[in-house]
Amino acid sequence: MLTVHHLNDSRSHRVLWLLEELEVEYALVPYRRDPTTLAAPAALRSIHPLGKAPVVTDGERTLAESGAVVETLVERYGAGRLAPAPGTAERERYTYWMHYAEGSVMPAVVLRLIFHSLPKQPMPALARPVVRQLAKSVVEGFVQPQIKVHFDYIERELARSTWFAGSEFTAADIQMSFPLEVMAPGLGAHHPRLAEYLARVRERPAYRRAITRGGPYDPSRLER
Numbered sequence: 001m002l003t004v005h006h007l008n009d010s011r012s013h014r015v016l017w018l019l020e021e022l023e024v025e026y027a028l029v030p031y032r033r034d035p036t037t038l039a040a041p042a043a044l045r046s047i048h049p050l051g052k053a054p055v056v057t058d059g060e061r062t063l064a065e066s067g068a069v070v071e072t073l074v075e076r077y078g079a080g081r082l083a084p085a086p087g088t089a090e091r092e093r094y095t096y097w098m099h100y101a102e103g104s105v106m107p108a109v110v111l112r113l114i115f116h117s118l119p120k121q122p123m124p125a126l127a128r129p130v131v132r133q134l135a136k137s138v139v140e141g142f143v144q145p146q147i148k149v150h151f152d153y154i155e156r157e158l159a160r161s162t163w164f165a166g167s168e169f170t171a172a173d174i175q176m177s178f179p180l181e182v183m184a185p186g187l188g189a190h191h192p193r194l195a196e197y198l199a200r201v202r203e204r205p206a207y208r209r210a211i212t213r214g215g216p217y218d219p220s221r222l223e224r
Contacts, residue, residue, distance in 0.1 A: 002026040002073075005047050006015070006054040007040050009219045012054030014174050016214045018205035019069055024077050028213060039221060065153040066196060067102050074171045082171040093163035105154070107178045108146040113182070113222055115139045151183065151191055152163040158193040169204075176200055179203055180221045 002019070004026050006012045010033075019026050021212045023043050029131050031053065045051035056063040056073070063069045074083050084090035116139065119132040154176075157164070164172045180187070180198055189193045201207060 003019050003029060003057045005029045005031065005044060005057075006214050007031045007044070008215055009038075009215050009217060009221060010053045011038075012212060013054060013180060013210060013212050013219075014066050015054045015069055015073070016210035017207050018073055018082070018171060018174050019077075019214070020208055020209040021082060021204075022072070022073070022077050030166060030215065050195075057116075066178075067098060070171050071098065078171075081171070082174075083166070084165055084170060090168070090170075091165040094170050094172045097164040098175050101172075101175045102177060105150045108143065108150055109183060110184055111143045112139060112147060147183070151187075152192065155193050157193045158197055170188035175202065178219060181217075182222055184220045 002024065004012065004015050004019070006028055008030070016026075016028070031044055033040060040051055040053060042051065044053060044055065046064060048055045049055070050064065052064070054064070054066055054069055056069050058076075063072055074081075081138060084094050115135040118135045119128065123131060161167055163169050164176055177198075180194060184195075184198060187198065
C-alpha cells in the first residue's frame, strides 16, 4: 500500500487530493510544522534526506518532489484519468501547467514569503528597522511586480477554459492549486476568475476528503 508522509499546510495536500480523486487506498503518516518557525520536523529526514513533504513510499520505492510524485501516481494508478490523451493540445497545456506551477510562479511566491517573514526573525533591535525597510523595498520593487505579472497572466489564461488544461479537470489543476492557495487572501476583486476557480476546487468531494483525512489545510497562513 502507498504511504503518504504528510506535512500540514504543505504541498503534500496535492498528493492526498490526487489519491482521493483516483480512489487509491493509502496510509497516512502525519507531521506538524513548528508553530513558530513553520519548519518541517527533523523526523522527515529519516524518510528522505531533504526532510521535506510530500514523500510517498510505494513498496520499496520512495517518491519525493510534489510534481514528480503527482506525475508518477497519475501514470501508475490513473488508468487514463486526470491527464489528457498524449498528442493533444490539452496534453500540451497539461504539461505546461504541471511545470509552470513550481518552475515559474512558486519562485516568486517563495520570495514573497521569505521577505515577508524576514523582519519577524530574531535579530538585534537596532537591526530590525533596517531589515524591515530592506524587506519592504525588495517586496515592493521586485517581488510584488513579479507576483502581479504571474497572477494577471493566470487570470487571463483561466478565461480560455474551465480548467487549466481545458474543459476537463486534470492533475494540472491539483498541481496549480498550491501557489493559488498560498496567495488566496490577495485574490478577489482583481482576480475574479482565480477566486471563482479556487471556490470550485474547494467544493470538489475529493478535495474535502483530503482535508478530512489530512487535517485542516490553510497554506495562506504561510503568508500571514
